[in-house]
Amino acid sequence: MQGVTRQFGETVAVAGIDLEVRPGTVVGIVGPSGSGKTTAIRMITGSIAPTGGRGEVLGEPPAAFHRGTRRRIGYMPQKFSLYPDLTVLENVDFAASLYGLLFWRRWARRRAVLELVELWDVRGRRARDLSGGMQRRLELAAALVHEPDLVVLDEPTAGLDPILRETVWQEVHRLRDTGATVLVTTQYVTEAEQCDEVVLIVDGRVLASGTPDELRRAAFGGEVLDVTTKELFDAAHLGTAPGIRHIRQTGPRDFQLVVDDAGEASADAVQAVSGDGVEVVSVREHRASFEEVFTELVRRELDGENVTADEVAGDEVAAAERADRERAA
Secondary structure, three states: OEEEEEEEOOEEEEEEEOOOOOOOOEEEEEOOOOOOHHHHHHHHOOOOOOOEEEOOEOOEOHHHOOHHHHOOEEEEOOOOOOOOOOEHHHHHHHHHHHOOOOHHHHHHHHHHHHHHOOOHHHOOOEHHHOOHHHHHHHHHHHHHOOOOOEEEEEOOOOOOOHHHHHHHHHHHHHHHHOOOEEEEEEOOHHHHHHOOEEEEEEOOEEEEEEOHHHHHHHHHOOEEEEEEEOOOOOHHHHHHOOOEEEEEEOOOOEEEEEEOOHHHHHHHHHHHHHOOOOOEEEEEEEOOOHHHHHHHHHHHHHOOOOOOHHHHHHHHHHHHHHHHHHHHO
């Protein structure tokens, strides 16, 4: 997608999105409800056309998909769209036949996907009689029954319990490992950890994109260390120490350091604090949750501190330099 925009009247749902997805990866489109995720997905699948910009999926504009191309895509919409009067098994069988699966292949795949989403035991129940969570699972089964090359899942884990949510992600990873490309939208920011690449969308704009670790570095400006001392300590004294980008006092004996390299900075931090006659109790790398990452990126956006592609690229260079130093050591 290059500069893709979509307006509904005066409302701009998607504002100039740039997105490139590498084959064989899981890409998570993450953002709060109403941020434009579903609109972006509908343009990717060809359900609606952009009002600006251009895009290609599997080498073709979505509005001009050939039949063979559509058969290579599995799509799970956000809202239930199967047939309420058909049974669970009939719905999956019908979806498989639309994708061109022959009888014996359909028979094997429909059982496999229904067992995956734990619906095989209720295969004779009509779709209208399923709970909301079971309907979501049925939609997922219909999207995966033909083992597509590109899987587009719009909020696949909404309404699912944590155990089944993990099962869905295991299947997503299995699909990726067999060579499929998976696009997933979710408002559960914690699920960003399950993705190879993450695109954060807020108010129809891409706030930041990259791997989960790249976004952590972009959000906080580097790697983060949690330091605890035995006595009271004012961490502002460390402001001139090399490799420290930022200091935040979190308690009378606790503070955080944003550093270029957590491994190198740990020993330097202990030495600097000890030089002030204070004993360090612990130093550990702080792996921020994605709620923290998302909150920090949104705060920076609101404060006008845009997260640029150059920052993420700079973090990639820094990571490569650290890897070179470790290999040399």
